[in-house]
Amino acid sequence: MTSFRRLSQGGRIDRGRPLNFTFNGGKRQGFAGDTLASALLAANDIVVGRSFKYHRPRGVMGAGLEEPNALFTTGKGGTEEPNAIGPALELRDGLAARSQNAWPSPRFDLMAVNSLASPLFASGFYYKTFIGPFQKSWMFYEPFIRRAAGLGKTSYAADDVRHETRNAFCDVLVVGAGPAGLAAALAAARSGVSVVLAEQDFELGGQLLSGADAALEAWRAETVAALQAAENVRLLPRAVVQGIYDGNHAIISVGGTALESLRARSIIYAAGAVERPLVFENNDRPGVMLASALRSLANRFALVPSQRAVLLTNNDSAYEAAFDLAAHGVAVTVADLRREISGALMSRAAGQGIVVFPESGIAEVIAKPDVRAVKLSGRHAVTIECDVLGMSGGWSPLVHLTAHGGIKPRYDEAIAAFVPGAFASGHFAAGACNGVFGSRAAIASGDAAARAALGHLGRAKLPAAATLPEGEDLAYAITPVWNATQGSKGKAFVDFQNDVTAKDVAQAHDEGYSNIEHLKRYTTLGMGTDQGKTSNINALAIMAGLRGVGIGDVGTTTFRPPFTPLTVGAIAGRSVGHHFRPTRRSPLHDWHQKNGATFIEAGLWKRAWYYDWAGKTPQEAYVKEMELVRHNVGLSDVSTLGKIDVQGRDAGEFLNRVYVNGFAKLPVGKARYGVMLNDDGLVLDDGTTSRISETQYYLTTTTAQAGEVMSWLEFLAQCHWPELDVHLASLTDEWGGMSLAGPKAREALALALPGVDLSNEGLPYMGVKDITFEGVPVRLLRLSFSGELGYEIHCPANYTEALWEHLLKAAAPLGIKPYGLESLASLRIEKGHVAGLELDHRNSLDDLGLGKMASATKPFVGDVLRQREDMMAPERWSLVGLELLEAGKTLRGGSILFAANDEIKGHGRGYITSVTWSVELQRFIALGLYQGGLKHEGEEIICAFPLKNEQVKARIVSPMFIDSKGTRLHA
C-alpha cells in the first residue's frame, strides 16, 4: 500500500517552521520549504483527485509544473482559484486546498461509474453519437455533457487581488536557474552586463535541489551567493517566463499575480527538461510516479516510500533515484526494459543491495486504488509488494520558449528527444533544455552560452571558462521503448489529465487522424492544463510507429504561450474597472459636477448630458433645456470638439485639397462649414474652419473623429504633399469652448463683454473675431449648431471655467442657464444638421444632402472615387426630415422606413438615425435616410419597429424643420 515516511533529518525543509493547512476541510501540517504535494504525501493523502473523463482515482505523479493529476482548488468564498498544480505550489500557512472533479471525495466518487462504460468513451465518440433523431437533439444532450466536463469550479464573484505590471530592460535574460542557468548568469554577470535570472521554483538550483551530490550542492550555494551579491544581476525566483514575443519581449509572471514585460538584448534558454512517463497498462494508479519525483521527494523534501520501491526504466537516469532511495534505507528493485545495462551501473546497484531485472516490464499493477504490488513481465515474472512504482521513459527538453518565435523543434535520435530547431540572432540555449543532460555538462554549456551571448552583445573581453565542480556526471544512455504495454487488461495512459490511452492513438490512426495536429484535436491529447508536457512525446512516437515513419517526420504540435496556465487578471494588470480605458474631461468638468450635471460617455470623454435644474431624467430635462435655448438663452460646453491649428504659406492650399469646398479664398475673420472625404469618396468628417490670418486657419472636427482626422491630415502633409509648407498642431486640449445660443444670445454676450462690437457689421454670421478680455485671448465665432442666434466662445483651457462663470453671472438677469449634450443634439435635429449618428462611413456627400458643396473647379481628396457608379445612383438613401403623424405615439431611432403601400418586409427604404421632441412643432420629429431622399418630400411613410411590434405613420419633410431661411442666424 502506498505510504511515505518523513526522514528525521536531511532535505531542504525547515522542520523548525511547521505550516498548518487544510485539505478538503481536514487539518494537515507540513513544513516551510514543502510543496502542497509533498505535504499531502507526508500526511499519506495518496488519492487526491479523479481523472477528467473516466473519473479514475489519481495521485501525485510529477515533480513540478508537468504534473497532470494533482490539481487543487485553493482559496475560499467567491475567490477560489481552480487547477493549482500541487508539486509546484509552495506550501503557506492557512492554505485551504480542495480536490477537484470528485464528489463526495477522491476516494469515493459517484462519477466513477464512467469508467464502467469506458469502452463507449473511446476518443472521438462525441462525433459519432448524440446526433439524435431531431435537428436540434444536441441541445438535449449538451447540458449533461457540459456538467460532466470542466475540472475546477469557481464563482461569479469579482476578485480583490491587485495585479501589478512593470516594464524592464536588460542585456542578458537567463531562463531557468538550474546548473546551466546559474553558470550562464554568473559568467554574464562577471563581465558587467545587466542580467536577469528567472526561475519558476521558490529556490534556485533546478535539478540540483533534488540531487545528493555534495560537490554540486557546494557549487550551487556558492554560485547563488555570488549572484545575490552582484549589483548587475536581478534574481527572480517564483517567476515563470510565460512567453517570448517578437522583439525579444519576454513576459514573466512573478509570484503568480504580477507581470513583468522584459525586453532583453539577448536570451539564454536554460529551462531544463521534464522526465517522461512510460506507457503500460494501469500506469495511472495512485503511487505510480516519475522516478525524478521520487528522487526529489527523498532529497529535497526528506520523504521516502515506507518500505519498497520498484523502478521501471528504459534509461540510466532512473538509477540515480534508485541509489538515493537505497541510501535512505528503501528496498529498491529496478525493472529495466533494456537487454544490455552498463556493468558499472549493475555493480554499483548490487553494492547498494538494489535488485536489477534486465529486459523486464510491468505485466500488472496491483492497486486498490493505490499501488499494492507489481507483477513483472519478461524473464523474471515475479510479483513484488511495494509502496510505489517509479517510471522513467527518458527526458524531454523544455523547448517551448525556443519555439514561440515560430522555429519548429527537431528530433535528436541520440537522446530520443526533441531539441530546439534553431535560434533567432541573440538567442542561445544551454543544459538539459538543449539536450545536454548531466549537471556538470550543463554548467559547462551554460558558461559557453554566456560567452556566446556576450559576443553577440559586442563585448570584446570574454571571461575565462569556469572551473567545473569535481566528480563525474552519470552518462545518459537511453533505448526508447515508446509502447511498454503487455497486451494485458487495463488502460495504458498517454495523456493522464485528458484520459487519452495508447488505444485511442491507435484508433485515431485507424480513422485517418494520423497527422499530429489531427491526433491532438481528435483525442484532445495535450489540451489539458499541463499542455501535454508529459504526454505529447509518447503519443507522437506511438503514432510514428503506427505510420511507419520517423518521429522527426511526425513532428510536434505548435508550442504556444503561456508556458504554464496564467490568470487572465495577471495579464490584464491594472487596466480594469474604471481604469479599463483612460477618461478625458473637459476644462469645465468640475463645474458641471458641482452644478447638477449628469454625465454620459462620448468616446473616451465624459460630457454633461443634462442638468438637474431642467429635470430628473434625460427625457424630461432635454425638453426644458431646448425651450431655454429656443425662447431665451443657454450656455453649453463644446470643449470636446476636435481643434487643429493649421499654419504655413500653403495652409489654404492644403485645406483646399482636403475639403470638398473651397478654403484658399476664405477671407480672414470668416468661418466656413466644410466636409472632408476619404480617398474612397465616402464622408470622413465635417466641421467649421476659420481663417485667423493669411497663413493660419483654425480647423474643428467632430468629437468622435478628432484623432482619425489629425492622423489623416498628418499622413497627407508628411508623406504625400511634403512640398506644401503646412504645419499642424492639436489644440483640442489647449482651447475650451462654449456655445451661447438663443434669441437673447447677443444681449447676454454684450453684458459679459462690454465694449465689443457685436453688431452684424462688427461680427456678422459666420464671422470670427479675436479679442482680449481681462488679458486673456478670447475667440468669438458667430456659429450656430442649434439654429438660433449663436456664438461659440473659445479661450485657453486654463481660463475657460472662469470665463464660463463670468458669462453665467453677467447674463443672469436674462435667465441664462447651462444646457447639455442631449438638448444640443435635439436642437441640431430641428435645424437639420448631420452629426455622429448620421456620419457612419457609409455615406456619400449627396446622401447627406451636401452634394452641392463639392467644388466644381478645384480637385479635392476623394473627388474621383465619389463618382463611382452606385454612389451617384438616384435611388441611394439620402437625408430626410420626418414628422410623426400619430399624436400620442413616438418615433424611435433604428426604425425601418417603408412607403405607405409597401409590404412591411425585407430591408425597407431607409431608417431613422436620430429622434427628438420638437419644441417648435410640438410633435416628435426625426432625421433619417430614405431611398431617393427629398424627391419624396410630402409623402406619408411607415416607420416600422418590429422589436416592439410598432408601426407609426410619418411624413417626409425637409430636414430643416425650423427657420429654413436662417433669419435667426442673421438677426
Add this chain to the structure above:
Amino acid sequence: MRIPCPHCGERDVNEFRYGGDATKQRPAHGDKDFQTWNAYVFEFDNPKGPHEEFWQHTLGCRQWFRLKRNTATNQILGGGQ
C-alpha cells in the same frame, strides 16, 4: 514587436498606428483617372515576405515614416527609403 521610430528610437508596436502599403505611389493631386485611384485605394500586393509600409508614432513625435518588415516572420528589415 519593437518598431524603430526614426526620431524617438525603438518603441513597442502599440505606440504606433499602421498606415498600410507604402509601395503604392499616391496619384498626383488632381489626377482624374478612375482606374489609377481604384488601384491605389482598393488593390494591394499584400505579400508574404518583405513589405514596405507606413507607421505613425502617435504616442510620440507623431511622425509618419516608412518601414520594411517581413510579413512572414515580423522581422524588421529596416527603415524605408
Add this chain to the structure above:
Amino acid sequence: MPKSYSIFSILRHALRPSEPWPEAWAKPAPKSNYDVIIIGGGGHGLATAYYLAKNHGITNVAVLEKSYIGSGNVGRNTTIIRSNYMLGANTAFFEKSLQLWEGLSHDLDFNCMVSHRGQIVVAVSPGQMDSFARRGNLMRLNGIDAELLDRKELEKELPYLDYSKHARFPIWGGIHQRRAGTVRHDAVAWGYARAASALGVHIIEDCEVTGMVMDGNKVTGVETNRGRILAGKVGIAVAGHSSHVARMAGLRLPVESHILQAFVTEPVKPMVHHVVSWGAELFYLSQSDKGGMVFGGHIDGFNTYTQRGQFFKIRDVMECAVSLMPFMSRLRLLRHWGGIMDMTPDGSPFICKTPVDGLYLNGGWCYQGFKATPASGLTFAHTIANDAPHDLNAAFALDRLMKGRELDEHGIGNWTYKQ
C-alpha cells in the same frame, strides 16, 4: 456512405475491439486531371467540394491542401455562428448559413455539436442601443429572430457582467439572437471531408499549389509540390492566403492579411451559457463544452502571415474580459494562437468569378469566415458548377468596390488608416 455513426456503431465497436473503425476520409494520390480543383482544404474548400458532389453531381473533384485539412482558420476561430447582419445580401446569406448549420450534423452524419445557446451583444450607450435596434428590426423584417433587451432584462440573462458604477463603460442593454451559438470547429472540417470523400471527392493533403497552368486567359490546372494537376475549373478558397494564390494568376485583390488572435482558459464547470459580445470594444466569448472559455477581440492591425500575435493585443483582450466579466480575472489562460484573416476594405467577402476564365474566388472573410462556412460552400459550388453566381452571392462580386457597392456592415469605413 461509410458505416454510419450512431450509438449502435459505437456499441458494436466496443464489443469487438479488434475490428478497427474505417478511415474517415480516403487519402488517394492525386490524379493528373479533374473536372474541378479546389485550392484549400479548410471549411469553405471542403464544403464547396461536398456541395459540388451532393447538389450538382460533380464528383470528379480534388481538394488540394498544403498541410493537413483544417490547418487554417477553421481550426483557429472562436466557433461562433450567428446571422445578425443588416446590409443587403449579407442578411440572407448569413441566415442561409445558420439554417444549414441547424441541420448539418444530420446532413453529414457527423456530430458537429451545433449549439444554439444564443448570442447577446452588450450595448454601452443609447446611440449603440439605436444601432442595435436598426440591426434587430431588419433581422425581424427578414424572418430572423432578434430581441432587444433593456438593462434589467440583460441582467437576468447575464448576471455576471459588471453592472457596478466602477465599470468604465456603463451597460445600457443588448441585442439577443437565440438561434445563434457555437459549433465544434474541427468537426466541421472532418464532417465535410468525410461526406465529400464518401461521394468520390479526392482530398489531397500535403499538396501545395505553387503556380497556375494557363492557356491564354483560361486556367487549365495548377502546379503543385506533387506534380502538375489539370482541371477545367479552379476554385480558390485559401482565406488568409487569397492574395498569395490569386497573384499566381496575375490578380491583385482588395485584401490585406491580418492576424486575429484567439484564447482559451482552463476548463471549469459551466458558468457562461451564451455567446457574449461587447459594444465598448470588439470582444466575444463563449464557454466550450469541455469547460474552457474561448474568446477573442480585434485584429492586431498590420499585415502579417505569422499566425502569432503581439502581446499588447493579448493584454487588450484580457482587459476587456475582466472589465466586462470580473470573475474572468481568476481563470487561467491555457493557450493563445492566431489565424490569418483576409481583411477587405468594406468587411464583406468575395464569392465570385474572376477576370481569368475558369478561375473562381472565395475569400475576403475578415472576422466572419467560420459562421459563413455552409452557405459559402453552397454558393461557391453553385457559382463554379454554373459559371454564374447563386442569387445569395451575386452581391459578393470582385468589382463591387469599383462600382461603389460597399457592404460595410460594421461602419468602420476603409480600415487601412483606422484602427
Add this chain to the structure above:
Amino acid sequence: MLEARSPLGTAAHFDLPGITLREAAGFTLTQLAGEEKALKKACGKLPAFGKADVQEAATSFRIAPSQVWVVGAAPGKLAGLHVTPLSSGRTRIALEGARARALLAACAAVDFALESFAPGQVAMTGFHHTPVLIHCTGEDTFHIYAMRSFAHSVWGWLVDAAQGL
C-alpha cells in the same frame, strides 16, 4: 481678472516612501514650427531629439523634425516661424524620489534606468494609451507633461501604480 485654473489644482499631491507626486503648474509652453533655419534662429540652437536644451530663460524640447516646444520665455514673431501657445494644453506633473524610476517603469515601456535616462534626457511615450513627454530634471526628479483632458486620468493611473510598487 479671469482666474487661471490648472488641470489638477493645488490639492493634487501624493506621497509614499520614495515617491512624491505634485502638479507643477504655472508654466508657459509654446510650440514653434517651421524650417530648420527658422527654428534655429528662434531658439539659438535646434535641440536634438531626446535631449532637452536647458537655458535659464527657457527649456526647449525637439518634439518633431520641424517642431520645438519652448517652456518659459517664448521667442517673438519671426519670418517662416509658426507659433502656437500650448500653456493650457498640457498639465505638468512633478515626480521625484528614490522609487520614481520604478514608478515610470510600471507605466511605460522605456528604459528608465539612470544610465539610459540621465538628467537632461527626454522621452516621448505613452501612459495608459495617452501621449506623455517625460523630462529627467535630476537624478531622481522628473517632469511629466500629459494632455490636459487626460490630467485626472493620468494622475489617477500614477497614484494607483505607486500603491502597487
